[in-house]
Amino acid sequence: MNVDARIPLDRPALLDVARIREDFPILRQTIRGKKLVFLDSAASAQKPRAVIEAMREAMETQYANVHRGLHWMSERTTDAYEAARDAVAALLNARDRHEVVFTRNITDSLNLMAHSYGRGVLRPGQAVVISGMEHHSNIVPWQLLRDDRGIELRVAPITDSGELDMDAFEALLADGRVGLVSMTHMSNVLGTYTPAERIVRIAHAHGAKVLFDGAQAVVHRRVDVQALDCDFYAFTGHKLYGPTGIGVLWGRRELLDAMPPFLGGGEMISSVSYEHSTWAEVPHKFEAGTPPILEGIGLKAAIDYVQAIGYDAIAAHETSLIDHALSRLGAIEGVHILGRAQDRGGVVSFSLDRAHAHDVATLLDRQGIAVRAGHHCAEPLMHRFGLDSTARASFAIYTKHDEIDYLADSLARVREFFK
Amino acid sequence: MNVDARIPLDRPALLDVARIREDFPILRQTIRGKKLVFLDSAASAQKPRAVIEAMREAMETQYANVHRGLHWMSERTTDAYEAARDAVAALLNARDRHEVVFTRNITDSLNLMAHSYGRGVLRPGQAVVISGMEHHSNIVPWQLLRDDRGIELRVAPITDSGELDMDAFEALLADGRVGLVSMTHMSNVLGTYTPAERIVRIAHAHGAKVLFDGAQAVVHRRVDVQALDCDFYAFTGHKLYGPTGIGVLWGRRELLDAMPPFLGGGEMISSVSYEHSTWAEVPHKFEAGTPPILEGIGLKAAIDYVQAIGYDAIAAHETSLIDHALSRLGAIEGVHILGRAQDRGGVVSFSLDRAHAHDVATLLDRQGIAVRAGHHCAEPLMHRFGLDSTARASFAIYTKHDEIDYLADSLARVREFFK
């Protein structure tokens, strides 16, 4: 898609962005008298009124602890919370709602995998493969596993354009010792979408299961775990316009069934005696303690909201924004964009000659623009490109094309300022 | 304290309950045309408007991911979230705000301890002591530790009145092999407050550290970790009038410093390379991934609310309610109250001759009363008393004396009904 760089302010889009913006009260805020231009949604998205209201309404009219309450408030709150599980199952096209495990965030989902699958199913001598563009949350749990249990950690390299090196990836699997591939579905730094179906085919051909880190991908594209044919998929609520405090791990029923529990406590047991306890069925086996009830209710509202807009429109909007951003930012002298993958999504990381990324972020902030700067929790990836930090603009359903124009103009001013 | 069983409806209390009730919108709800009488606060408390508004306001006016944001929204949200840490530190009278670790719930706090302290500091051959009246969340993590690492699990028995058997407890520590005592500060079934200071003195004299499960205790009484002289203290946000999705682990700085991290990922690292990563300082070392930002903001509002009322009034109210409940329920023929501890708090578990606890709960629900029935996540305790389940009424700052009267009258009807 080719987008004119001098796009008019109210260019018709597939998405009615103006209407969507009405749903996000925070977007009316000003920062030091300047309109808020929020381009840090990949770190955490803003919340639509539907989410805010769902949580408020629960707390005002229908709240109690869930499961085994035996009273109206508890039964109805359980219904509302469990409806979030149905919403996630539908979102991912899971076969079975019991395959949806609620966690605290995707970091927690990945650690659950590293513990229950890594320590409970994988055996010393086996290996886990990640890629060279993972978020720390998909690196450190496997490092801890490696150091604790002698499970090798292999890193599939990426190319200079920021794509997975497929030959190298396949070579890493050749010895048949890889038990699990845990890989990002979309890089939070480069924007690269990994070729999920191919990864699964190759991994399965070599006897490895596949877990995707969908923290970024699920925000912009329809994810169908049955079509992908993957084994596990994880995402985090707060990036999908939902509240903090809730994450998701989806896994095939038979794999989850075979995994030992991770955390112990209330909710996850079937029976407890001092000598011996037995575990509840999945997903409860993995959900110890009072669950994120309000967060589940909020997440369901977020998913309903996203589904009502529809992933076709969302994905097209993302593509249009990123094309626009690449052409506008790419045209500024001294701006270097990190990552040139063919298939890429709504984040742009960039550096500016003679200006440190932190200074860039702060100076954009003075102009009302929120971008992130730093290593984006992906230090090894930064070092792969010889960098310590970049600035990163990231987009959401409420991002307007003219916000990108404003970013480009403001960035040009920063460049002038530092000249 | 002696409370007349025929207490007038608007009896003046130390706490202005009528005014407090105004702050809890949900209490105006009706259940099938009957006024909601919510006596299940020990499972999860209702939320005051201050909490609801704090979370709503954050989502509407001031939200972004925290730490290293470098832009206004992120910096201000970080301030708000970190203010929750200050609020918790003040609540517990912690010496140092860095001693406050945020988790997902108390179950998570206890699992963190079982992993980082249990696997990282304790050595095989050492033992952990719990009591005979623990919640499953303070049993199962230690069982998993025992089965994984050969750390013995010892259970300090309780007396028929539902109090810790102090001689037996001390005897369990005699061989000097106990590394940690992990014990409830108030039983969620019996209402018993354990003698925390004495437990700490005895444990320390035998070289053991002490962790308290304060899930129930902190709701009703001022907790001063320096005065208690304990080593760790944990509680859960949603029982303290805060949102779900957030828990707390407090620990002495030097002990937390010596513990290895538990979950790996973003936020908890200092630097990451594939070969070797280094950890952030406490508390961040234990806080992997995007933290419960909105939940922290909600919890702070809850703590501020509780502090404004004051624990003196709260504790007096609890005592007055429990005295009233014991006298009213105890006067009903066929009702048996479980637990007769001297020092006890705001929960009453009871059974009714010829009626199963589940039927009792459902029939009370038909009258608008929410009580819990079952094993209350404390099966071993139930079995200690030869029971499978009890009904449990539990009280909060918004509980009125006349709600207890209504409970007593309704229970008498249930008794009639089953005669």
Added chain:
Amino acid sequence: MTDTFDDLRDLYQEVILDHGRRPRHARRLESFDATAKGDNPMCGDRIEVWVKYAPDGTIADTGFQARGCAISVASADLMAETVIGRSKADTHALFEAFREMARTGKCPHCDAALAEPLERLEPLAGVHEYPSRVKCATLAWHALVAALDGGKEASSE
């Protein structure tokens, strides 16, 4: 008891109280062809079911021993009353229909042939308002079906 208990009766109808208090089939069969246990660890409910077949393969007799709430005992007893004389296939179909009724309060897709026995079980439909108690009503059925299928143990979903 007059209508002072009206507010309690929509779930706890007289027939439930009655069967809960004085179950007719609460006994171990002296001779039986199949048996199974059911267990709901969440509430501590436990049941054991025995089945005796007639020469034509229909259920000639069934009995149970249960520990649990009024709903679970009444449900077990009503079940026994309803399945005696039925074929295995019928009983399976009835189980599915009853399960749906317990979950949703109705059974719109149910076979007209099941109308009569379902009507007898209808007093239990009220549990659908209490999803955590649906298990109380279905535990006996799970155990019965496990016995018919030759299994030994059942636990409600």
Added chain:
Amino acid sequence: MTDTFDDLRDLYQEVILDHGRRPRHARRLESFDATAKGDNPMCGDRIEVWVKYAPDGTIADTGFQARGCAISVASADLMAETVIGRSKADTHALFEAFREMARTGKCPHCDAALAEPLERLEPLAGVHEYPSRVKCATLAWHALVAALDGGKEASSE
């Protein structure tokens, strides 16, 4: 540059840009008495500081090599400029005062004797609005103090 950049100047005043772009003290001392490194892994900022004492124990000269943002380089340079000629005790006091200024934007409890040097550091007070960048401003100081105290490594809080 005219006032078109007014909105950017309250934090990035000319003095900061200038010292960030052309630090006067960004050099390794040929001979020195103390040195230390500072490291902020969160942003990748790194600094090395060298100190030479005068016979009376005051700081005769100091230099640094830094990699980092404009704030951190400017802060290191302004620090060098400010501490030369001061005693260790003075420098410690100044560090504490500067730290408070960087955190809160002011230093109400500060010693009047520090008024003059603090004024020179005042352009950096704006970082208090960005708590995550306070570290950029204080890293050089942490390293300097580590050098004065005989330590080797520092990392900003």
